[in-house]
Amino acid sequence: MNERVTPWQPTVIAGPKQALLVTPETAEMMIVKAKRPLMVVGPLINDNPAQVLVSKIAEKWNIPIVSTGDAFKSLTEAGVPSKSYGLVEIVNLLKDPEWKGVSGEGNHDLVLFIGVIYYMGSQGLSTLKHFAPHLKTLTLCKFFHSNADASFPNMKDEEWLKYLEKLAKID
Amino acid sequence: MENKSKAKELKDDFWKSKKLLVTTGKIADDIQEDSSESKGPTLKPSVTDLREWDMKLLERYTPFYAPFCDMCCLCTYGKCDLTGGKKGACGIDIEAQQARFVLLACCIGSAAHSGHARHLLEYLIEKKGENFPIDMGTNIDIEAPIMRVVMGKKPKTLGDLKDALDYLEEQMMHLLSACHTGQEGKSIDFESKALHAGLMDNLGKEIGDLAQIAALNMPKGEDAPLVELGMGTIDKEKPVVLCIGHNVAPGAGIVDYLEDQELEDDVEVCGICCAALDITRYNPGAKVVGPISKQLKFVRSGVADVVVVDEQCVRTDVLEEARKNQACVIATTDKICLGLPDLTDEDADKIVKQLVNDEIEGALILDPDKVGEVATRVALKISKDREALKKLPDLQEIQEMAKECNECGWCVRVCPNNQPMMEAVTSAVEGDFSKFQELYENDVCYTCGRCEQECEVNLPLISMLTKVGEHYTKDEKFNVRAGRGPVQDVEIRKVGAPIVLGDIPGVIAFVGCTNYPEGGEDVAKMAEEFLERNYIVVTSGCGAMSIGEYRDQEGNTLYERYSGDFDAKGLVNVGSCVSNAHIPGACIKIANIFAKKPLEGNFEEIADYILNRVGACGVAWGAYSQKAAAIATGINRWGIPVVVGPHGTKYRRLFLGRTDQPEKWKINDLRVGEVIDGEPAPEHLLYAAENREEATVVIAKLCIRPNDTSKGRQIKLNHYLDLHKKYFGTLPDDVVKFVRTEKDIPITYKKEVLKLLEEVGWEPRALPQEPSLMKFREEKASDKGDSK
Ligand code: SF4
Ligand code: SF4
Numbered sequence A: 001m002n003e004r005v006t007p008w009q010p011t012v013i014a015g016p017k018q019a020l021l022v023t024p025e026t027a028e029m030m031i032v033k034a035k036r037p038l039m040v041v042g043p044l045i046n047d048n049p050a051q052v053l054v055s056k057i058a059e060k061w062n063i064p065i066v067s068t069g070d071a072f073k074s075l076t077e078a079g080v081p082s083k084s085y086g087l088v089e090i091v092n093l094l095k096d097p098e099w100k101g102v103s104g105e106g107n108h109d110l111v112l113f114i115g116v117i118y119y120m121g122s123q124g125l126s127t128l129k130h131f132a133p134h135l136k137t138l139t140l141c142k143f144f145h146s147n148a149d150a151s152f153p154n155m156k157d158e159e160w161l162k163y164l165e166k167l168a169k170i171d
Numbered sequence B: 001m002e003n004k005s006k007a008k009e010l011k012d013d014f015w016k017s018k019k020l021l022v023t024t025g026k027i028a029d030d031i032q033e034d035s036s037e038s039k040g041p042t043l044k045p046s047v048t049d050l051r052e053w054d055m056k057l058l059e060r061y062t063p064f065y066a067p068f069c070d071m072c073c074l075c076t077y078g079k080c081d082l083t084g085g086k087k088g089a090c091g092i093d094i095e096a097q098q099a100r101f102v103l104l105a106c107c108i109g110s111a112a113h114s115g116h117a118r119h120l121l122e123y124l125i126e127k128k129g130e131n132f133p134i135d136m137g138t139n140i141d142i143e144a145p146i147m148r149v150v151m152g153k154k155p156k157t158l159g160d161l162k163d164a165l166d167y168l169e170e171q172m173m174h175l176l177s178a179c180h181t182g183q184e185g186k187s188i189d190f191e192s193k194a195l196h197a198g199l200m201d202n203l204g205k206e207i208g209d210l211a212q213i214a215a216l217n218m219p220k221g222e223d224a225p226l227v228e229l230g231m232g233t234i235d236k237e238k239p240v241v242l243c244i245g246h247n248v249a250p251g252a253g254i255v256d257y258l259e260d261q262e263l264e265d266d267v268e269v270c271g272i273c274c275a276a277l278d279i280t281r282y283n284p285g286a287k288v289v290g291p292i293s294k295q296l297k298f299v300r301s302g303v304a305d306v307v308v309v310d311e312q313c314v315r316t317d318v319l320e321e322a323r324k325n326q327a328c329v330i331a332t333t334d335k336i337c338l339g340l341p342d343l344t345d346e347d348a349d350k351i352v353k354q355l356v357n358d359e360i361e362g363a364l365i366l367d368p369d370k371v372g373e374v375a376t377r378v379a380l381k382i383s384k385d386r387e388a389l390k391k392l393p394d395l396q397e398i399q400e401m402a403k404e405c406n407e408c409g410w411c412v413r414v415c416p417n418n419q420p421m422m423e424a425v426t427s428a429v430e431g432d433f434s435k436f437q438e439l440y441e442n443d444v445c446y447t448c449g450r451c452e453q454e455c456e457v458n459l460p461l462i463s464m465l466t467k468v469g470e471h472y473t474k475d476e477k478f479n480v481r482a483g484r485g486p487v488q489d490v491e492i493r494k495v496g497a498p499i500v501l502g503d504i505p506g507v508i509a510f511v512g513c514t515n516y517p518e519g520g521e522d523v524a525k526m527a528e529e530f531l532e533r534n535y536i537v538v539t540s541g542c543g544a545m546s547i548g549e550y551r552d553q554e555g556n557t558l559y560e561r562y563s564g565d566f567d568a569k570g571l572v573n574v575g576s577c578v579s580n581a582h583i584p585g586a587c588i589k590i591a592n593i594f595a596k597k598p599l600e601g602n603f604e605e606i607a608d609y610i611l612n613r614v615g616a617c618g619v620a621w622g623a624y625s626q627k628a629a630a631i632a633t634g635i636n637r638w639g640i641p642v643v644v645g646p647h648g649t650k651y652r653r654l655f656l657g658r659t660d661q662p663e664k665w666k667i668n669d670l671r672v673g674e675v676i677d678g679e680p681a682p683e684h685l686l687y688a689a690e691n692r693e694e695a696t697v698v699i700a701k702l703c704i705r706p707n708d709t710s711k712g713r714q715i716k717l718n719h720y721l722d723l724h725k726k727y728f729g730t731l732p733d734d735v736v737k738f739v740r741t742e743k744d745i746p747i748t749y750k751k752e753v754l755k756l757l758e759e760v761g762w763e764p765r766a767l768p769q770e771p772s773l774m775k776f777r778e779e780k781a782s783d784k785g786d787s788k
């Protein structure tokens, strides 16, 4: 079990506050509870089979997508609408409680991350952990992210895709 | 030493432009002399003297913190847990703690450059005397732009540089002291101090580079020759001396000894990191192995018989690594003594004997001339015997070793970039070495050695990688243009106007180390992209080497394809880390030569000018060191934005602008005396991009300045839109923010942009005539009145 919750890059451990390990079911509960969730999708999802699941998850709960790095291009080509921001830009906005959010309706209360470069994502999650008490972070990568509030465990591709499929499934 | 600089030929337009300035009355030449009347308000600024300027920057570019650690362990009250808004036992909060750490990093970085400058200066004064002139030749009058601004003085001799170092060292002491528990309490003030440490860093580098250019007769801004680069350029048949680090003195000692003894053709002198670049500025016959990413693999390869280390960025286990293949190590500065006996005052014969007979592991020799003699003689003596040594496993052994791998996967997890080392090993079991090869090329694996440290079955992964690389990459031969030092005043006269008006879309400087996310090719590709688009590309240090390690489809390096002129499509290598000073230096010269802003004691006005008018952008794609933190922070204080790679977020702090807050972008138009709406230009001051594609687009955007003419803005936007289309597939939504009047719209994109403008209900606005963050002149005057 430990293997699964040691941060994927073990040295990103920052201190006493660690992410909660979540299953797709708990992740789903978090999403259902959220009023204004947001999904941040990074370039590791370009040309990845997870891309289509990401779009299904976003569609299922009507979650707006922010793309980082150059993920915008590959998402657009796959017919998935997104708004492009630099990872540090979107994190900078998210940490401001007064920011109006991507839809202009107010800042988000749950941010799902997937496909962002691990260590950079970890830094962004650290920013939000410290400076954005008004929102929760949930990571859907196949890597455990200790700086998130909640994270999937470290997994191999196969298991990870199953996790995402569960989350994307329309009941 | 042979005088290798070419005789100076005055360019045709030199006197013409000089005359032009003379006839316009107020001339740059006035400022050259050390006249006391025209000194500005901030001569030798103290820690707080430029605080007001810093606050202006920080108000717009708010520090963004990404804590790398939730705790503080600086004093014995700790560790203190700073999560959830908790304060430490001393009262510090997480923001201030991050900012303190940034200040500390900037102090370390700045001290590394200035300590280096101090060593160098004292050594050169001892050699040449205090009165040795600082003469940068007839094409450079403003020999020390940073020093002119900060110290208000033109340094005429090596001895004059000491004043600046004394001042700097005092400032550094105060700054470091502010990091102590119970000193500064606010993040914003830590940041102002970090900016001051950055400025001291820039000054220290200028002192160091100026001293070596003048005293060692390095190129003075003239076009420099191409020098050999790459592991494959080293003649392994000869005795090899490798220099690692940043201080040219020991390397110069070796070159001098070889020349004196007429042994130049018998011994290979090569280097890694900036020491290499600086030795080639001294003698273009020396060879550059490559950037810091080559260090472990080259030492492991055993090619070097003697490894001479000086300071900064040297692997701290270099002695252990070199001993693995019986190479000798000579440490040469007080920064790196490696536990070795100090033999500085020992007779050279005796040291050589002890080293050759393996009586000592290595030696500490603090006299560069003696280093030259000992290193050469030892290399000549041991090289033959070392030939018989087996330094690396052969391919068959690698295949056997690889079978030990238990596929635990930890090598991949601990790799800073999660490179697929395990896959390389498991493929090698099948005799397929291509995955190792992929890691080897372009330094996709930068041989940090973390995977090897982690491997449960103790596989010598770096040795395996090195052998495979060596076997398959026979022709790792590239080139790099030797560092030319400063940008000449004549060049500034030519490009000052096109840069400030925007006709040359920008000056982009690729600097820094090799903590790249995906190998060195990304840097070269970015440089290529901007060279093709008419930008001026400047480079230095490891970045300059990474650029040289890339060949296009025709097999040419960018240095072969582009001239070394500081002009559109020019690829200028200024030199080593300390030569970075010439990059803000060039921007300062634009303010002075082109806009006639006085330099002395006039930091704010110069920085304000650069921020609003000079479309320059620094890129430190692989920044890893504290020096890089100090360099970037110093550059930022001059109003120049910097883009770092994804690892740059680990510096803990960026300076980000908010485009959704239009009030932050208002500017004072000093000419008309009005506050007017501006645009987010430059949008950020320190930005981390996730990949090359994003970085390329951001860099183009960060070259936009409020002062661009409509023609200039069109050109800049054209590149921004092109690149956005290329890497994102569409036009960027924010283009609307950069269009002031319809004339700003690039013709190719007119229709599309007009549509976007219509969608947001765009209204034209006035172009500023003198955009600034400074106070209006009347306000300044009344401030003065008040203080009287
Ligand atoms: S310096 Fe302050 S926060 Fe750090 S360990 Fe000491 S008391 Fe705690
Ligand atoms: S040496 Fe460093 S960069 Fe190379 S694979 Fe190992 S951990 Fe990664």
Ligand code: SF4
Residues within 6 Å of the ligand: B404, B405, B406, B407, B408, B409, B410, B411, B412, B421, B422, B425, B451, B454, B455, B456, B457, B458, B459
């Ligand atoms: S750490 Fe060693 S044993 Fe584990 S996968 Fe990597 S090479 Fe194999």
